[in-house]
Amino acid sequence: MFSKLTKKDNSTPQSETQISAATVIGVGCEIYGNLSLSTPLQLDGKIEGDIVSSDCVIIGEKGWLQGNVECREIAVFGQMTGDINARHVHLQPSAVFSGNINTETLKIEQGAVYQGNLNMNPPTVEPAIEAAKEAKEKAEKEAAEKAAAAKAMAEKQIAEKKAAAVKAQQSTKQTSQPQTISPKPQANDSVINPAILAAAANPKSPPELLQQLAYHKELRPVLAENPATYEGLLQWLAGLNDPAVNAALARRKAKKK
Numbered sequence: 155m156f157s158k159l160t161k162k163d164n165s166t167p168q169s170e171t172q173i174s175a176a177t178v179i180g181v182g183c184e185i186y187g188n189l190s191l192s193t194p195l196q197l198d199g200k201i202e203g204d205i206v207s208s209d210c211v212i213i214g215e216k217g218w219l220q221g222n223v224e225c226r227e228i229a230v231f232g233q234m235t236g237d238i239n240a241r242h243v244h245l246q247p248s249a250v251f252s253g254n255i256n257t258e259t260l261k262i263e264q265g266a267v268y269q270g271n272l273n274m275n276p277p278t279v280e281p282a283i284e285a286a287k288e289a290k291e292k293a294e295k296e297a298a299e300k301a302a303a304a305k306a307m308a309e310k311q312i313a314e315k316k317a318a319a320v321k322a323q324q325s326t327k328q329t330s331q332p333q334t335i336s337p338k339p340q341a342n343d344s345v346i347n348p349a350i351l352a353a354a355a356n357p358k359s360p361p362e363l364l365q366q367l368a369y370h371k372e373l374r375p376v377l378a379e380n381p382a383t384y385e386g387l388l389q390w391l392a393g394l395n396d397p398a399v400n401a402a403l404a405r406r407k408a409k410k411k
Contacts, residue, residue, distance in 0.1 A: 215248050357382045378402035
């Protein structure tokens, strides 16, 4: 039941329930529509509509309500027209109430005005309250699922970008560092094109071109001395045991000294 009520000066009577009210509709505020809450409600303004709360509802001295109320408990200080379905109902001295009451316990203070029918059977407030609670929990669950799905999608996109970056880096590395070539039968050219010869000696020739030129026997000594020839190709040339190539490799080594 409601805690003991006291008056402070000429203001709206206070109670422990009132003080803890989480939602306050102040004087001058008007709402046209239904409300569904899971927190206490303090009404000092005006509401034209129904109220469903899993907690308590307090209608202050300046509060005005036209609509039905389903809640755990209610205290009326002001004016209300509508039906009440609550476990505990408390009509204060300043209350003006018109409507039916369905409750387990009812307390009417001297001075309160009450017009309507009374049913002292246990109220059927649980279905409405539970429905409001389930709707809130469902909305919170859906919001959490959407947030989790969005997070998973973002993490997946980040992982895919990282994998693509690693793949691109590996591809670049493989392109810039050709693998050691293997001997491949090739017809020996008796006369090498001067442009091809110049490319074999050019320190700016790309590794891919030097690899292809290595298939020409006559160009191998030139490649052995080219500063641009990469280590894998040099090792392959050394493994041929070609006297001309070995002499070129020796000159290359001497130049480094």
